[in-house]
Amino acid sequence: MLPLIAAAATPIVGDLLKNGLTTLASAAANMGVEWVQKWIKDKTGIEVKPGQSLTPEQALAIKQAEMEHERELLKYALEERKIDVDLEKSTQDNLTERHKADMASDSWFSKNMRPLTLAILTLTIVFATFFEVAADKYKTLAGLGELVFAYYFVGRTIEKRPFDSIAEKWKR
Numbered sequence: 001m002l003p004l005i006a007a008a009a010t011p012i013v014g015d016l017l018k019n020g021l022t023t024l025a026s027a028a029a030n031m032g033v034e035w036v037q038k039w040i041k042d043k044t045g046i047e048v049k050p051g052q053s054l055t056p057e058q059a060l061a062i063k064q065a066e067m068e069h070e071r072e073l074l075k076y077a078l079e080e081r082k083i084d085v086d087l088e089k090s091t092q093d094n095l096t097e098r099h100k101a102d103m104a105s106d107s108w109f110s111k112n113m114r115p116l117t118l119a120i121l122t123l124t125i126v127f128a129t130f131f132e133v134a135a136d137k138y139k140t141l142a143g144l145g146e147l148v149f150a151y152y153f154v155g156r157t158i159e160k161r162p163f164d165s166i167a168e169k170w171k172r
Contacts, residue, residue: 024036024039024040024062024066027039033050036048037049040062040065043065043068043069044058044062044065046058046061048062102114114152115152117148118148118149118152121141121144121145121148122145124141125141125142125145128141
């Protein structure tokens with residue numbers, strides 16, 4: 001079955017490649033010839049059939065549709081990236097507000113919870129290093145240590161990083 005599909009796709013893929021339509025040729029190889037034929041007909045009104053050569057005008061119209069499609073995909077990728085940056089900024093703003101609320105609290109425990117967690121976990125890892133602890137438990141403890149250290153040190157650094165300038169760069 002697969003050689004039959006490849007044999008049927010070869011004339012169309014070859015014709016697309018010959019006319020510089022590499023994205024559509026790749027799509028034909030991945031998505032199937034029928035999908036590409038339908039896409040070309042929807043976008044340009046041109047029916048592409050196996051064994052039929054494209055005229056220069058048809059190749060130009062298809063290339064323009066292909067370029068417009070690529071432009072749309074880039075636009076969507078940029079919008080997705082902007083959303084990701086905005087989400088990251090929002091997440092960091094919420095984290096900063098939580099830290100500020102903890103520091104404004106009258107409770108000694110809420111102000112020192114993160115440093116205490118870091119200190120206790122560090123001591124536990126040091127203890128586990130010098131004494132016999134099961135390998136799977138030590139691995140889990142080390143993974144937890146990585147998360148806590150990353151949260152405490154990297155998180156504090158990111159918190160101070162100016163996300164506004166990053167967001168402004170993406171808006172341009």
